[in-house]
Amino acid sequence: MFSRILIANRGEVAVRIIRAAREMGIETVAVYSTADKDSSHVKLADQAICIGPPVASESYLNIPRIISAAEVANVDAIHPGYGFLAENAHFAEVCASCNIKFIGPSVECMNLLGDKVSCKQLAIKQKVPTSPGSKGAIDSEDEALKIAKQIKYPVIVKAAAGGGGRGMRVAHNDIALRKAFQQAQQEAQAAFGNPTVYVEKFIEKARHIEVQIMGDEHGNVVHLWERDCTMQRRHQKLIEEAPCPILTDDERKDLCAAAARLCRAAKYAGAGTVEFLMDGKSRTFYLMEVNTRVQVEHPVTEAITGIDIVKMQIRVAAGEKLPFTQKQIKRNGHAIEVRINAEDPARNFTPSPGKITNFDPPGGPGVRVDTHCYGGYVVPPNYDSMIAKLIVHKPTREEAILGIRRSLREFNVQPIKTTIPLHQDLMVNGNFRRSDIDIHFVERLLEHKPG
Numbered sequence: 001m002f003s004r005i006l007i008a009n010r011g012e013v014a015v016r017i018i019r020a021a022r023e024m025g026i027e028t029v030a031v032y033s034t035a036d037k038d039s040s041h042v043k044l045a046d047q048a049i050c051i052g053p054p055v056a057s058e059s060y061l062n063i064p065r066i067i068s069a070a071e072v073a074n075v076d077a078i079h080p081g082y083g084f085l086a087e088n089a090h091f092a093e094v095c096a097s098c099n100i101k102f103i104g105p106s107v108e109c110m111n112l113l114g115d116k117v118s119c120k121q122l123a124i125k126q127k128v129p130t131s132p133g134s135k136g137a138i139d140s141e142d143e144a145l146k147i148a149k150q151i152k153y154p155v156i157v158k159a160a161a162g163g164g165g166r167g168m169r170v171a172h173n174d175i176a177l178r179k180a181f182q183q184a185q186q187e188a189q190a191a192f193g194n195p196t197v198y199v200e201k202f203i204e205k206a207r208h209i210e211v212q213i214m215g216d217e218h219g220n221v222v223h224l225w226e227r228d229c230t231m232q233r234r235h236q237k238l239i240e241e242a243p244c245p246i247l248t249d250d251e252r253k254d255l256c257a258a259a260a261r262l263c264r265a266a267k268y269a270g271a272g273t274v275e276f277l278m279d280g281k282s283r284t285f286y287l288m289e290v291n292t293r294v295q296v297e298h299p300v301t302e303a304i305t306g307i308d309i310v311k312m313q314i315r316v317a318a319g320e321k322l323p324f325t326q327k328q329i330k331r332n333g334h335a336i337e338v339r340i341n342a343e344d345p346a347r348n349f350t351p352s353p354g355k356i357t358n359f360d361p362p363g364g365p366g367v368r369v370d371t372h373c374y375g376g377y378v379v380p381p382n383y384d385s386m387i388a389k390l391i392v393h394k395p396t397r398e399e400a401i402l403g404i405r406r407s408l409r410e411f412n413v414q415p416i417k418t419t420i421p422l423h424q425d426l427m428v429n430g431n432f433r434r435s436d437i438d439i440h441f442v443e444r445l446l447e448h449k450p451g
């Protein structure tokens, strides 16, 4: 096992990783930008090293500075958390060349699954359902039009290097597709330095359902069941839950097995997530992408399975075998997570950074709050606006909803604006309660109720 690890991240996830490491007897080294000098992760780690100014490119995204800190602190491994460098295969390569274990899947795995074209080709080979479309990359407008003629409109043009909603365009006819193709290519080149795009059928009224995967370096891959992340706005998830409330046991088994099959074929080691779209009408599944990191919403899976995903990441990175078989991974009850962001929902979610004078999180049975905030903390304007995650685990979904409502009432954050009132509204929304929603639900809801 490692003696000391560096956490190449900030915020609640840095705190989450420090806690896991400490319970495992592993020393922790935090890195921080000058904007984060008073953040909890700096105080909780055994050691903290300032790596630069607030702008992420000169701190949390700066590979030489993070590697320097790791060398100075003499760590065995680096945990990248989520965001920042978590899915950067080049960073994982640099870690390896410095004899530092990157806590995540292999470089080969990150490259294979991170490229959506090669990922989709592997999925097709493994009989994992994908949206009909081009066999691989598309080089010309005419080729895109030919595919669209076969699969019919609407179609979506996606960047091979994209993900999380960046570098994609929907088209409903030939003229729009020509434009979408050019735009997607240019955007992909500008954003990822890779213009490769592909075309597939656009799934309307979809749900977002994802499967948690864990693999080890001995060829074992299991799934930890699924999460429903349909409640989102502009590719930012708002509410996540496990299990997905609308799946039958047969659908669940098929979906989770397909995700595990894909990762087994990729020789996946570590924690990963296979994202799917579910067509609400036909109930058909289509692979969307694979995320080769621990995700923000991992706690709902931890709640229903009783497995500590971050500890498991560290153990398999240290070469240990998974301590359970697929059959031993049971589901228990229902968990819901709501993301509390420092944003004003009444003003189109404009960021609301600044000093938090009062920060009183809820507690009680089945309630978990993951946060780096405290009374007196100043939310810097430089990073994403998530200040806390509230996770409630209860025997049933109805009880979990009641637990979230009660916890949100207790949660006192002053004086900055947060998404707490929005979540209170969503918890009593009839569509949410019936889980009768698709990925466009929040946008539709807010359009109809301005201000």
Ligand code: MV4
Pocket (backbone or CB within 6 Å): 131, 156, 163, 164, 165, 166, 168, 200, 201, 202, 203, 204, 206, 208, 232, 235, 277, 288, 289, 439
């Ligand atoms: C799609 C799609 C519909 N059909 N692919 C968005 C993020 C990126 N991972 C892929 N995304 C989508 N891919 C096909 N074939 C709709 C989306 C999509 C979406 C997916 C999940 C959550 C929110 C979304 C919002 C808009 C579009």
